[in-house]
Amino acid sequence: MVSFKPLDPEFPIERQLGIDAGPIVLVNLFTVDPVNQVALVEAWKNDAQWMKMQPGYISTQLHKAIGDGSMYMNYAVWDSVADFRAAFSNPEFQQQLSHYPSSAVTAPHLFEKVAVPNCCTA
Template identity: 35%
Template structure:
């Protein structure tokens, strides 16, 4: 089963974020994965950190940093990645959003 990415941000689709042209970057993939009860190294990949919900363990956040949304899109459509996603249990949901750093004076820096 290939992953179905439901939008986290309802104002735009995940596919639209991947397709912004010209490519913007660096970008971060925030992919909230809900598992039912029951790493590919590619160009542009920087790092991944998984965070699991305390408690039932059926909720995982994947914080992955990529050089740009174009590299991320290429990786997500790579046959090897699609094959790995087929191993997720039926009923697994991917809720994804592509983010960029934001600058807030006195709080955090952007790019």
């Protein structure tokens, strides 16, 4: 089963799930023993396919660190925290977390777009 580690210990995902915001981006960093990389990707694939069927889901993409490292990053876009919270808290999804290799550690965090003049829009 995957272990959770807050990306920001001052404001972990559990606290973020109580905020009303949207659209949002989930950034989720995974680390895993090199021998468990295939199992991690397979478990993530099953989760992604389940999440794609949930209300408010927009898109997701898995990234692997370049080189020989065994770090991965998932980037998922959702309509709102409420939609993500409903999917993430669903008992069916929570049960699927047991399919991750025991060496897997995840650090999920939610973000909103920021408007910066002459650079990007919110």
